[in-house]
Amino acid sequence: MNYAFDYGWLLEYWPVLLKGLAITVELTLVGGVFGVALGVACAWARALGPKWLRPIVTTYVEMIRNTPFLIQLFFIFFGLPSLGVRLGELEAANLAMIINLGAYGCEIVRAGIQATPKGQFEAGASLGMSRIQTFWYVVLIPALQRIWPALSSQIVIVMLGSAAVSQIAAEDLTFAANFIQSRTFRAFEAYFVSTAIYLALAIALRQMLRGLGWSLFPKRSGR
């Protein structure tokens, strides 16, 4: 092996990487927040919602969970314009990630809701709370606490999966790495550096989600 490693390009191209990183972070934040919100709403609909709503949500969830993310992304970015819905690459990327996490999050959160003891619903009802109030104030937080590790993993998976958005020219971290290696022909170094950044990002995201869990859920209960 006589390949000479050269990281000299970093001097010139680090702003490109930084911009890619910023976009990946933005996609993850928006996708994470709205995706989890969508997941919670869908979980409520499937577990406790009105009967007519359930098949609609089930169809959405099964469609997303049984097709590749890349195809969903292409469908939104290349397919929808035929119907007159034209989205920019970042909007399309955000939307795809929200829809994707919403479906997986739905099933995870639903498991947490369905593990709620019946007595919690009855206690809420006996105190005069409506079904929706009982869900929001009584059931939701302990349900999220039960499935928080699984939901955190899913958010990290979606963050890593966001690499696919480079395929519709959204200028994320993967797009930046591709761009740099095509300019410098330093494929190993470009992907090595971007790999390291993804790794650091994933670890940081997991820590952040763990911290969020600590602040969202009381330390004592259920542990």
Place this chain on the structure above:
Amino acid sequence: MSLIEITEVKKRFGDNEVLKGINIDVEPGEVIAIIGKSGSGKSTLLRCINGLETIDEGSISVAGAQLLPDELHLKALRLKVGMIFQQFNLFPHLSAGKNVMLSQMVVKKTPKAEAEEMAKKMLERVGLGHKFDAYPDQLSGGQQQRVAIARALAMEPIALLCDEITSALDPELVNEVLAVVKELASEGMTLLMVTHEMRFARDVCSRVVFMHMGRVHEIGRPEDVFANPKTPELKQFLGMQH
């Protein structure tokens, strides 16, 4: 007019008729013990009174609020009767104080400061003023059940339904809960309790209802019911085999 009127109530679970026409009228301030074997329908009756179960026939009304299966009527009814459960059913993610505050703020729209004051007062009343910030899993079973009582009382109900509230407790914790109930009874709270604590029923209750096979089999003052049971079923239940 009685405070609680239970008239010809029938309830079926599939083919199994668990309540076969129940009639009980409860006057304000009465303390009623409902006793009977498991499967006799006593818990189901109690759960019907605040609409946790629907009824198939008959009617139930509490201080004029009718039991009807829509959310508006149910809410009106549930604001008049509080319920305490065998398994406490405290909200695990909220402190004792927040457990007592939540429904006041959500259902009655009580301002936070007022709800907090009420919560302190009610926790004080059940002897747990110092546990305001404790979470349910930091409390013993008896303490949790007393918080549940405080939570129900904070809604200012005119009657309390107690569904075997000491059955899940270790024997040494039963008395602290019964003492609170006794206190409430002496203050004039109307109480309907399903219980296996016969001594308590005899000492505290104004009337005892013995249920058997989905019917009110015997009803009367505790001294009569316990000393002179009229039916062989009650005699057998009380362990008098002669």
